[in-house]
Amino acid sequence: MTATAPATAAAPPETGVRRASRAFDRHPRVGLGMLLGLPVGWLVAVYVVSLGFLLITALWQTDSFTNEVRMDWTLDNVARVVSQELYRAVTFRTLGTAVLVTLIDVAIALPVGYAMAKVFGPRARAALVIAFLMPLWASYLVKAYAWRSIFIEGGLLSSLGITPGFGEIATVVTLSYIWLPYVVMPIYAGFERVPDSLVEASSDLGARNLRTFASVVLPLMYPAIIAGAIFSFSLTLGDYIAVRIVGGSTQFLGTIIYDNVGVAGNVPMAAAVALVPIVIILLFLLAVRRTGALRNL
Known part of the structure; x- marks a missing residue:
């Protein structure tokens, strides 16, 4: 009985998809560019271009009688x-409100985040994560009006004096x-990314908990705190809904922008006011960038 040679598998047919896959393997940057091209292009079109139009609109004028926007270039607004x-x-x-809200939230988040990551066990940690994420399941308006019912005359705080x-x-x-x-x-x-070995080493060298937190843990936490x-x-800088609901007659930049657009119909003036929080955010990011924290986010 004569032995027969084993049959070789037929090569898969050459298709455009296979050729493109091999090309992307040889040039990974091209593949990455095509993958990120659409979302980055959408971000540029929606965000950057809209900011450019906002700046242009701030240089226009509104007729004081008809509220019609005229494309007369001016810096009056x-x-x-x-x-x-x-x-x-x-x-x-x-x-000031944005800074105060940020300080309050960071002051609460630091001990809570440390306890969740380094103190509690897996079950308690999961329960706390769910507890802090649960408010995100509720509508923004529901939460704002819930606090309105607390602060309103005759509400919970009034009953406590x-x-x-x-x-x-x-x-x-x-x-x-x-x-x-x-x-x-x-x-x-x-906090979860901070190695436990560093905390243990600091304790072994005689540092107390507060010294360990201030000298070892906190410097490693700057990127997370900045985020x-x-x-x-x-x-907070751009909010206007909560200010309307619980702020009473308090005016914020967001409420002025809303009033100029929805009440006065002065879109160029609203655009000029909107430039203020944009500039503040850019200055804030530049200040943070100088600390080097953004490189570690």
Whole structure:
């Protein structure tokens, strides 16, 4: 009986998909560029281009009688925002509130995130993660109106003899609560990345818990703290809904922008005011970038 040679498998047919796959293997940067091209292009078209149109709109004028926007180039709107006392006062109030909300959220998130990552066991950690993520399942308006029912006359605080009413205090408390999950989760993730061996080594060298936290853990936490601070600071800076609900007569940059668009119909003036939080955010990011924290995010 004669042996037969084993049959060889037929080569797969050459197709355009296979040729493209081999080309991407030889040039991985081209494949990465095509993968990220659509989302990056969408980001540029929606965000960067819209900011450019915003700047252009701020240089137009609105007819005082008909409220029609005229494409007459002028710096009057920007000059009013810079020179008038009203806009300066609202800018400082908004900036101060954003800083205060950020400090409150970071002060709460640091011990909570440390306990979640280094103290509690897996079950308690999972329960706390769910507890801090659960408010995100509720609508923004539901949370804001819930705090309104607490601060309103005859609400929970009034029954306890505390009557802060609507205003800046109610705004700070409400925004601190709403943005807290956005600060807790990055800080919790940052604590999880801190090696336990560093904490144990510091303890073995005689450092107490506070010294270990300040000298070993906290320097490693700067990127996570900055990430959470960017969320709370920027979101507070542009908020206007919660201010309307619990702020009473308090004016923020967001409410002025809303009033100029929805009430006065002065879109160029609203665009000029909108440039203020944009500039503040850019300055904040530049200041953070100089610390080197953004490179480690």
